[in-house]
Amino acid sequence: MQERLSEAIEDGDLKGLHSVVMMLNGERRAEAYFPGKDENWGLDLGLVQHGPDSLHDTRSVTKSIVGLLYGIALAEKAVPELNTPLLNLFPEYPDLRDGSDREKITIRDALTMQMGTEWDESLPYTDPRNSEHAMELAKDRYRFILDRPMTDKPGTTWSYNGGAVALLGKLITDGTGMPLEEYANSRLFKPLDIETYEWVKGYDGVSSAASGLRLTARDLAKIGMMVAQDGVYEGQKIVPFEWLKASSQPASLIQEGFEYGYLWYLIKGPSGDTIMIALGNGGQRLTVQPERDFVVSTFAGNYNQPDAWQVSLKVLLEFAIPEATKYLKNKD
Template sequence: MTTLDALEGLHGVVAVRRGETILEHYGTGPDASWARQLGVVEFGPETLHDLRSITKSITAILYGTALAAGHVPEPSEPLLRSFPRYPDLAADPSRARLTVEHALTMSLGLEWREDPPYTSPDNAEIAMELAPDRYRYILSRPIAEPPGNRWNYCGGASALLGALISEGTGCALPEYARLHLFEPLGIDSSEWITGADGVPSAASGLRLTPRALARIGTMILADGDGVVPASWLATMLQPRLATDWGGQYGYQWYIEQVDGHHVLAAMGNGGQRLFVLPELSLVVAVTCGNYDGNEQWVTPLTVLRDFVLPNCRI
C-alpha cells in the first residue's frame, strides 16, 4: 500500500475530527516561498508554509469580521464607491455596475488570465504584483462580459477585498488578521508576503502551519467559535456560481462533492488544501510543494480519499 511518504511533494497533513487529531504527518523535501527557493526543508509542527490561494479564502473570512464591525461595505454595494481615487473608472457605466459581491464571487467580468505560469508577467496576478498601482491595474482591465454572469479565477478580486479591509479598518491586513482571527483562535505564528510595493498579498501571501490551518477549519465547523459571525460563514459558504470543472463557488470558497461527501474547500497552488466536511465533523489541512504542476491536485485528494476518509465513519 502507498504510504504518505511516497506521495509526491507532500509536506504536511493535519486531520482533526470532533476536536481530536486523528492524523498528523510531516515530510522532507524542496520548498519555495513565492519565487524564493528555500532548499530542502524538514517540515514539522512549527514550520510555516506558503498557503498560496488559500489566502483568498481566509481574506473572505476577515471580510466577514470587518463587515460585522461596520468597517467594510455590504456585498451589494458598488465596488468603485470604495475607490474614489479613480473617478475616471467610476465614470464608466460598465464599471460602475461592479459590486463588492462580484469581487467575492470572482465574477467581475474583466479580462483576467492566470493560466500562464506564476513566474511570467503574462499571468495577470504577476502583472498585478508588478504594476505601479495594483488596484488601478485590476479595475481598469478590459471588460470581457457583464459582471455576475460567470466565475473566472481572479487573484485581483481578492486583492480588492484586501484593500477594502485594510482601508476600512485602518489596519494592515496581517495585523488585522492577527488581532481578529489568529490570536483569538490561538494561532501565534504567521507571515504575510508583500509585493514589491509593500502591499501584503490578499490573494496568495499568507504562510501558516498545517495545525493553524486546521484550526481555522475547526472554527468553521464550530459556527465561528465566537470569533467569526456564524451568519457570515453561512453566507460565505453558500454556492453561487459554477467553477470551470463543475464544482460550486461561494465567497472565495469552493463547495464540492468528494466520494459522496459535502466538502467545503480552500485551495492553493502546489497542492495546498483545507478540506472541511461538516457531516463528518472533519477538517483536513494539507501542504505540498508541487507548485505549478499539472497534477498538483492529486496528492491532497489522495490524502483525503485514501488516508483519512477510510478511517471516518458517521
C-alpha cells in the first residue's frame, strides 16, 4: 500500500496525506507514512517526517474519544444520566434560566449535537467569528456556550457544536475529580497500552475536549479496533458494549444517508451494517466497521480546507478497502 500511495501523492491525487493505518481482524495489516507540513493546534511545525511514533493532531476526532470517555464515566456513575438538563449542572448561571427552551437542553442533546443553540464553525478556526475560536477567547467558556441564542427546539435539529463537547468534558472532570486528560489516560490510554499522547490546553488551561487530542496513527487505529471489538482489548472490557451500541444508533439526521450517534458520524455499509466515523479538520479520520472488524485511521495536513475530507475518503475507498480485500482473498 505504501508504494501505491506514494505514486498517488507524486501524481498530486493525495495532497497533504501524512499517515494511514489499516487494521483487520484485530491486527495491523498495512500502514504508510509520508513527510509533510504540519501543525499543532494551529502552531506551524514546518516539515515533519511522519512515522509510526509521530504524534499528530486528531482535531475533532477528539470529540468521538470524549464520547467514549463519557460512556466509561457513566458506567462508573461518575457523571449524570443523559436526560439531565444541562442547566441543572451549572447552578452558577441562574440568570440563564429565562423560561426558554434553554432549560430543556439535556446531556443527550449535547452528545447528539441537537442543543438548538446558535453555533457556527463554518469559518476557518483562525477566525474569531468561528464559534469554537470565540469560545476559546471567552472569559468563561461554559457561560459562552450555554447563553447562545436559541434557534431550534432542543433534540430536534443537528448542528455541529464543539461547545457541546466542552460541556461534556467539564462534566467528566467534575464527576471524576480528574482533569480530562488524566481520566482518559487512566481509563482508556493505559488499558490500551497507549503510552504517548498530548492533549492541548486552551487559553484557560483546560484541555480542549473539542479538538485538542494528539495521538499516533497506530494508537488511533487501536482505539478503533477496541470499538470494533465491542469495547474489549486483550480480554479487558474498556468501554461498555451497551454504550457503543447506543453510540452507533442514529440519533440525529445530518443529511440523507449520513447520520449522527453519540459524537460519531454514522453511515451504512454495502450490506446494511453500521460504519462509525470520527472526523477532524484537515483530513483526520477514523473509520470503524465493527461487523467486518475493519479499521482505518488517516492523518493529513489540509487544515481549514473545506474539501480536506476528500483525501481521507479517497484513501479509504481506493487503497485501504482494496488492501483489506486482497488480504482476505490471499488468506482464503
